[in-house]
Amino acid sequence: MASWAASMREGLARAGQHEPRVIGARDARSLISLADAMALVRDGVLWEGTGKIAVPEARRLLLQLTLPGNDDRGVAAMAKCCAVPELGIAGYRFVGSIGGEDPVRYVHIVSLERRRLLATIDEHLTYLLRIAALAVVAAVHTIPVARPTVGMVGAGRLARAVLEALIEAGAAGKILVASRQPASRERLVRTLRDGGFQHAYAARDVRDAVAQADFLVTATTASTPIIASGWVKPGATVYGLGAGAELPEDLLARAERGPVRLVVSNWRECAERADIRRLITAGRLNEADVDAELWEIIAGRKPAREREGEIVCVRAPGSVALDVLLGAWVCARHVLLA
Numbered sequence: 001m002a003s004w005a006a007s008m009r010e011g012l013a014r015a016g017q018h019e020p021r022v023i024g025a026r027d028a029r030s031l032i033s034l035a036d037a038m039a040l041v042r043d044g045v046l047w048e049g050t051g052k053i054a055v056p057e058a059r060r061l062l063l064q065l066t067l068p069g070n071d072d073r074g075v076a077a078m079a080k081c082c083a084v085p086e087l088g089i090a091g092y093r094f095v096g097s098i099g100g101e102d103p104v105r106y107v108h109i110v111s112l113e114r115r116r117l118l119a120t121i122d123e124h125l126t127y128l129l130r131i132a133a134l135a136v137v138a139a140v141h142t143i144p145v146a147r148p149t150v151g152m153v154g155a156g157r158l159a160r161a162v163l164e165a166l167i168e169a170g171a172a173g174k175i176l177v178a179s180r181q182p183a184s185r186e187r188l189v190r191t192l193r194d195g196g197f198q199h200a201y202a203a204r205d206v207r208d209a210v211a212q213a214d215f216l217v218t219a220t221t222a223s224t225p226i227i228a229s230g231w232v233k234p235g236a237t238v239y240g241l242g243a244g245a246e247l248p249e250d251l252l253a254r255a256e257r258g259p260v261r262l263v264v265s266n267w268r269e270c271a272e273r274a275d276i277r278r279l280i281t282a283g284r285l286n287e288a289d290v291d292a293e294l295w296e297i298i299a300g301r302k303p304a305r306e307r308e309g310e311i312v313c314v315r316a317p318g319s320v321a322l323d324v325l326l327g328a329w330v331c332a333r334h335v336l337l338a
């Protein structure tokens with residue numbers, strides 16, 4: 001039994017006795033700590049891997065339209081859902097974007113028994129926490145050293161959230177940040193230092209950050225590879241977060257990847273992402289080429305590495321299951337702390 005489940009059930013049951021709540025982004029963020037998020041994400045990965053969370057075969061619905069005469073202001077919508085019978089809930093997630101910005105980002109928590117809405121939660125701050133918590137969980141379970149050197153390629157929203165979470169969890173010894181523009185990486189390094197972490201540095205270039213990293217995170221908007229596999233330190237974990245094809249194919253495709261173990265957060269989710277889908281379509285990757293799903297490593301069913309010095313490449317797009325668990329926690333805490 002997960003440590004948080006009893007309190008979550010109690011809060012959700014009480015929520016069912018009240019009118020549905022609308023919980024703003026700041027309120028939602030104040031109701032969940034990094035430690036809470038790590039426990040939820042860890043168990044969420046396990047629950048989904050062992051079939052306790054049901055996600056539809058088609059993982060998401062994407063709707064897109066282009067505004068006439070304005071290519072980069074496209075309007076898009078993405079819908080996802082899942083059911084968590086153990087908690088008696090279903091969750092619906094909806095993201096609406098315009099030209100890459102997401103003014104709409106909500107998760108709706110519904111009681112399966114009562115068939116009615118319990119809460120609508122603005123996810124603008126908690127989705128970053130979910131991403132960061134998953135990165136920390138992956139780091140803890142795949143890196144053999146306690147305070148690793150973290151290499152971060154990218155200096156945007158995700159990069160900052162992940163680095164701050166690694167620092168808070170005590171899972172970063174030293175941090176090297178690389179990005180396209182010196183100003184953005186220097187800004188992020190200053191932010192981390194101002195926050196009290198003095199071992200953050202701007203890398204000379206991407207190769208410098210990659211070569212030193214025990215835990216290398218890519219969190220960029222690049223759509224072509226930004227690192228070369230030959231730069232990666234033996235024994236390191238590479239964690240690809242970006243939506244584009246930022247990792248080189250020889251870290252992913254079975255026949256080309258040498259002593260690299262491929263770990264995915266969830267194969268079905270990964271198989272829909274552009275970089276993985278392209279390899280599948282080309283016949284260069286399939287499910288049998290995956291060495292482990294993250295839940296198998298967390299559960300101790302498979303090791304992260306079979307041999308010292310192996311590189312572990314983790315491709316970890318988020319899952320609706322994790323967003324819904326975090327949303328359910330926020331809903332339950334909102335009621336219990338009222």
Ligand SMILES: NC(=O)c1ccc[n+]([C@@H]2O[C@H](COP(=O)([O-])OP(=O)(O)OC[C@H]3O[C@@H](n4cnc5c(N)ncnc54)[C@H](OP(=O)(O)O)[C@@H]3O)[C@@H](O)[C@H]2O)c1
Pocket residue numbers: 131153154155156157158159178179180181182184185206219220221222226241242243244316317318
């Ligand atoms: N895995 C998930 O669950 C998840 C969830 C949401 C979003 N994402 C994806 O994560 C990625 C990052 O999102 P974000 O919100 O952090 O974006 P962001 O705030 O726009 O930051 C993007 C960063 O990428 C850097 N960059 C772009 N091209 C680069 C290159 N060729 N070499 C080095 N750095 C480069 C930029 O560097 P400069 O600052 O120097 O320009 C910038 O710092 C996006 O692809 C997004 O779709 C993933």
